[in-house]
Amino acid sequence: MASTDATVFIVDDDEAVRDSLGLLLRSGGYRARCYGSAQEFLKAFDVRDQGCLVLDIRMPGMTGLDLQKHLEEIGCNIPIIFITGHGDIPMAVEAVRMGAIDFLQKPFSDEELMSRIADALDVAARQREGELERMDILDRVETLTAREKEVMGQVVQGKANKVIAADLGVSQRTVEIHRARVMEKMQANSLAHLVRMVMVAEAE
Amino acid sequence: MSTPGTKSRPRAAASSATLPQAFAGSQLATLLNATPDGIVLIDAQGIIQNFNPGAEKIFGYAAAEVIGRNISLLMPEPHRESHDGYLQRYSDTGEARMMRAPREVEAQRKGGKSFPAEVSVGEVLTDGAPYFIGIVRDMTERRAAEERLRKVEANLLAAQTLAHVGSFEGPWPGPGEFFWSEELLRIAGLPADDAPPSMEHFVQAYVHPEDRGAVRVSLERAAREGRSGQVEHRIIRPDGQRRHLQTIHQVVTDARSGERRIQGTSLDLTQRREAEEALRRERDRAQRYLDLVNVLIIAVDRDGRITLVNREGCELLGYPEDELVGKDFFAACQPPGTAGRARILFEEALKGRIDEFSLIEGPVLTRSGRTRRVRWRNQFLRDDSGAVTGVLSAGEDVTEQRETEAQLRQAEEELRLIFRRAPVGMATLSAAHGVDGHFLSTNQAMCSMLGYTETELLGKSMRDLTHPDDVGDVAEQLDSLFSGSESVKHETRYFRKDGRIAHALVHHSLVADSRGRPLIIISQILDRTDVVEAEMEARQQRARLAHVARLGTLGEMAAGIAHELNQPLAAIANYTRACQRLLSMGEIDPEELSDVMGRVTGQARRAGDVIHRLRNFVRRQTTERRPHRVNDLVEEILPLVELDARSHEVELVLELSEDLPRVQCDGIQLQQVLLNLTRNAVEAMNPVESSKRLTIVSRLHDAESVEVRVEDTGEGVPDDLVEQLFEPFFTTKPEGMGLGLSLSRSIVEAHGGTLRYDSRPGGGSVFSILLPTAPEEE
Numbered sequence: 001m002a003s004t005d006a007t008v009f010i011v012d013d014d015e016a017v018r019d020s021l022g023l024l025l026r027s028g029g030y031r032a033r034c035y036g037s038a039q040e041f042l043k044a045f046d047v048r049d050q051g052c053l054v055l056d057i058r059m060p061g062m063t064g065l066d067l068q069k070h071l072e073e074i075g076c077n078i079p080i081i082f083i084t085g086h087g088d089i090p091m092a093v094e095a096v097r098m099g100a101i102d103f104l105q106k107p108f109s110d111e112e113l114m115s116r117i118a119d120a121l122d123v124a125a126r127q128r129e130g131e132l133e134r135m136d137i138l139d140r141v142e143t144l145t146a147r148e149k150e151v152m153g154q155v156v157q158g159k160a161n162k163v164i165a166a167d168l169g170v171s172q173r174t175v176e177i178h179r180a181r182v183m184e185k186m187q188a189n190s191l192a193h194l195v196r197m198v199m200v201a202e203a204e
Numbered sequence: 205m206s207t208p209g210t211k212s213r214p215r216a217a218a219s220s221a222t223l224p225q226a227f228a229g230s231q232l233a234t235l236l237n238a239t240p241d242g243i244v245l246i247d248a249q250g251i252i253q254n255f256n257p258g259a260e261k262i263f264g265y266a267a268a269e270v271i272g273r274n275i276s277l278l279m280p281e282p283h284r285e286s287h288d289g290y291l292q293r294y295s296d297t298g299e300a301r302m303m304r305a306p307r308e309v310e311a312q313r314k315g316g317k318s319f320p321a322e323v324s325v326g327e328v329l330t331d332g333a334p335y336f337i338g339i340v341r342d343m344t345e346r347r348a349a350e351e352r353l354r355k356v357e358a359n360l361l362a363a364q365t366l367a368h369v370g371s372f373e374g375p376w377p378g379p380g381e382f383f384w385s386e387e388l389l390r391i392a393g394l395p396a397d398d399a400p401p402s403m404e405h406f407v408q409a410y411v412h413p414e415d416r417g418a419v420r421v422s423l424e425r426a427a428r429e430g431r432s433g434q435v436e437h438r439i440i441r442p443d444g445q446r447r448h449l450q451t452i453h454q455v456v457t458d459a460r461s462g463e464r465r466i467q468g469t470s471l472d473l474t475q476r477r478e479a480e481e482a483l484r485r486e487r488d489r490a491q492r493y494l495d496l497v498n499v500l501i502i503a504v505d506r507d508g509r510i511t512l513v514n515r516e517g518c519e520l521l522g523y524p525e526d527e528l529v530g531k532d533f534f535a536a537c538q539p540p541g542t543a544g545r546a547r548i549l550f551e552e553a554l555k556g557r558i559d560e561f562s563l564i565e566g567p568v569l570t571r572s573g574r575t576r577r578v579r580w581r582n583q584f585l586r587d588d589s590g591a592v593t594g595v596l597s598a599g600e601d602v603t604e605q606r607e608t609e610a611q612l613r614q615a616e617e618e619l620r621l622i623f624r625r626a627p628v629g630m631a632t633l634s635a636a637h638g639v640d641g642h643f644l645s646t647n648q649a650m651c652s653m654l655g656y657t658e659t660e661l662l663g664k665s666m667r668d669l670t671h672p673d674d675v676g677d678v679a680e681q682l683d684s685l686f687s688g689s690e691s692v693k694h695e696t697r698y699f700r701k702d703g704r705i706a707h708a709l710v711h712h713s714l715v716a717d718s719r720g721r722p723l724i725i726i727s728q729i730l731d732r733t734d735v736v737e738a739e740m741e742a743r744q745q746r747a748r749l750a751h752v753a754r755l756g757t758l759g760e761m762a763a764g765i766a767h768e769l770n771q772p773l774a775a776i777a778n779y780t781r782a783c784q785r786l787l788s789m790g791e792i793d794p795e796e797l798s799d800v801m802g803r804v805t806g807q808a809r810r811a812g813d814v815i816h817r818l819r820n821f822v823r824r825q826t827t828e829r830r831p832h833r834v835n836d837l838v839e840e841i842l843p844l845v846e847l848d849a850r851s852h853e854v855e856l857v858l859e860l861s862e863d864l865p866r867v868q869c870d871g872i873q874l875q876q877v878l879l880n881l882t883r884n885a886v887e888a889m890n891p892v893e894s895s896k897r898l899t900i901v902s903r904l905h906d907a908e909s910v911e912v913r914v915e916d917t918g919e920g921v922p923d924d925l926v927e928q929l930f931e932p933f934f935t936t937k938p939e940g941m942g943l944g945l946s947l948s949r950s951i952v953e954a955h956g957g958t959l960r961y962d963s964r965p966g967g968g969s970v971f972s973i974l975l976p977t978a979p980e981e982e
Contacts, residue, residue: 014771016807020778023800025784027792058767085767106774110781 007051009033013059024037038062052079077122137197151178242340250275255856264314280318349971368472376466378402393441411437427455448473505594522571539569577603639679653731655701671697707736768814772807779804831978833864854896861903868978877948881914888918917968
């Protein structure tokens with residue numbers, strides 16, 4: 001079973017569909033929250049909420065695709081599983097291209113749905129871990145002095161201490177001290193580790 | 205007579221020559237013989253002694269006959285005794301009372317005829333005895349000449365009087381006695397008793413002051429140059445009358461005396477001048493009139509020579525008047541081609557052989573070589589005796605008129621042609637009776653539009669042809685036309701001869717007489733039957749297409765319906781699977797389960813409703829079933845099929861059997877089925893690269909059914925799918941709904957027919973519809 005923190009958000013304009021989906025997901029051990037429209041969902045949703053989104057692609061007003069786009073714009077990358085009706089394949093393909101986990105065509109089997117939900121929540125979890133690591137790294141970076149950040153920048157480019165000393169106009173010894181401090185503060189156990197952390201921090 | 209042989213005529217003068225001398229010489233004898241004068245010698249007793257040849261010729265006697273006889277023989281009776289008396293007295297007294305000077309006497313010829321003679325007598329003494337010699341000249345000729353002269357003078361006088369010619373004669377330059385003839389005195393109004401005035405006095409006293417100079421100049425010149433002169437001048441008579449004279453005069457010089465004299469005649473021109481003046485005035489007036497009238501006037505004599513032409517004539521012919529007058533009209537003023545004929549006509553007319561001579565039209569040739577057309581009114585000119593002297597013609601230049609007429613005729617002909625050949629129906633109608641007015645003329649388009657011949661139409665009125673429902677409207681329109689509308693336009697229906705209805709757009713205009721009374725109606729009738737029928741056809745077609753369009757709507761509806769159906773089905777599936785899971789985990793209580801089952805039932809009902817609505821939709825299409833020709837139904841949807849086929853590069857083939865029995869059906873529904881099948885067929889051929897062919901076949905299947913087949917050259921239906929082909933929601937098309945064939949089969953079966961699939965030999969599909977034929981009517 002998935003982690004209990006995760007919530008499956010269901011957005012479908014058809015009450016019976018979302019109600020039955022909610023029941024089905026409950027039977028799968030998930031916590032489900034149902035919304036009749038994209039606007040309703042956005043009102044209740046907090047970007048810090050964990051979980052995935054089961055989204056009807058075809059809705060009056062703001063469609064599923066509209067919502068997907070909006071979420072991306074506000075920097076929310078909650079995994080989305082689209083539910084499509086007959087003949088909505090092109091839209092579904094577009095949705096996947098835009099980053100959706102997958103789409104399910106109605107009527108679909110419960111196993112299929114469960115498997116996709118699991119995938120989505122995995123993604124969500126991984127995303128959350130990555131995010132946490134990055135926040136951690138960023139916190140460590142914040143502990144560096146300006147000179148240390150400078151030295152780290154040069155170090156991750158693979159420059160020798162001597163070169164860095166020349167560039168910054170300081171002694172090689174000074175560079176060595178800064179470098180040791182950087183490795184210590186960033187809790188890096190190797191240069192490779194430091195490089196990876198800088199890349200994570202600089203992502204986005 | 206001392207000089208014998210002289211030619212000088214012997215004058216009858218007394219001679220004292222002696223006789224023997226006179227008679228002895230041969231020269232004298234020759235003289236006696238040669239002289240034309242008669243010479244007779246008698247003795248004192250009157251006995252004739254000698255008689256020369258001249259005397260023989262004058263008196264008709266031979267010398268022998270008279271010698272020895274008394275001279276009285278040669279005298280007529282009354283003079284004989286007086287002659288004897290002369291001789292007796294001479295004998296008695298010796299006094300010779302001889303006629304020394306020649307005197308005229310009566311003589312008598314042989315035969316007794318007396319004649320005037322001039323006699324001179326001389327006495328000759330021969331040997332002491334007196335002899336008398338008489339010289340006789342025959343005066344007959346001279347008397348006759350004198351008589352003639354007298355007559356001539358008398359005639360001259362009469363002639364002067366008649367001719368108003370007077371003559372004058374007198375010394376130049378004067379003074380001196382002047383001779384004026386009686387007639388001249390009369391002309392000048394001078395008393396005959398008065399002494400005639402001298403030339404100078406005459407000029408000063410009587411010649412008109414304005415003319416004196418001219419007269420004097422003429423006289424002076426004549427005198428100076430010694431030639432005759434002529435001057436016309438006026439005189440003022442003592443009684444105040446004026447006369448016009450033409451005076452011819454000459455000054456002659458007497459060779460002997462050197463005296464100069466003037467002689468001449470004066471002709472009284474007054475009457476002629478007055479007549480001429482009157483004539484000129486008359487002529488001027490006539491000419492002015494002739495010039496004023498807007499016709500050309502030409503008079504010709506019998507030879508065709510122009511004797512008169514007015515200004516208009518000169519202008520038309522292009523000659524000055526003086527060049528025209530005297531010209532041969534036919535040679536000068538007729539075009540070469542017609543001159544001969546015109547002259548013959550003219551000559552025949554002069555002979556009275558042509559009746560229609562008074563009004564003739566023909567060409568004239570102008571000086572510049574142009575030809576003008578003139579209409580002549582001709583009239584013969586006659587003299588007092590009634591003989592034709594020529595022809596007076598008044599001509600009117602009708603060139604422009606004729607040209608205009610020709611143009612008018614041309615225009616009329618063109619109009620007539622336009623009228624006759626116009627592609628739009630045209631007719632004229634009598635305006636007298638409104639809608640009951642009869643056709644006066646119609647054109648071909650009108651006839652062919654209504655199916656009548658022109659003759660048939662001419663007997664009809666507007667009312668006869670107009671649809672009864674439209675007659676009132678037409679009458680109203682015509683009333684509006686009569687009450688002042690320039691033209692009216694309306695649509696109406698006419699009955700053709702074959703009873704069919706012709707739709708027409710009619711445009712009436714009115715032609716009125718000068719007082720505004722309606723004369724004729726001119727109608728243009730545009731045959732709109734085709735248009736109207738096409739419109740009706742189009743309306744029907746639109747209605748049909750609206751139905752057909754619903755076929756498309758059906759597709760859309762189906763998509764919508766499918767979505768709607770999907771929702772409850774998905775919900776049902778979700779509910780049931782959830783329940784199963786919860787049940788297996790023991791995590792649902794019966795109460796909640798029952799609640800979920802209730803929701804499932806609700807969704808099932810919801811799905812049922814969707815199906816129900818779909819059925820309703822199909823049922824709503826059902827309008828009426830009636831006999832249809834399947835070919836008609838196919839042909840009606842052809843535009844859509846063709847469009848479809850063309851856009852997919854599919855060849856469309858029709859194999860429609862003629863004379864199929866009709867089928868009882870709802871045409872729209874059947875067309876929906878056909879359209880569905882053809883669309884399927886076209887789409888089925890999408891994957892095929894070439895030889896895309898859609899074939900629609902209609903044929904008689906058996907006595908009770910008609911088959912319509914839709915064949916394609918696509919890939920056909922895989923064998924394992926054929927079974928499901930007509931099941932709802934089965935589709936091989938990525939975007940297909942899976943309802944088309946299912947619905948189509950439902951529709952066909954609802955008509956008591958069948959819809960079947962067969963694979964096409966050689967690849968592709970065949971869908972065939974079998975429909976029962978409609979029960980035969982009648």
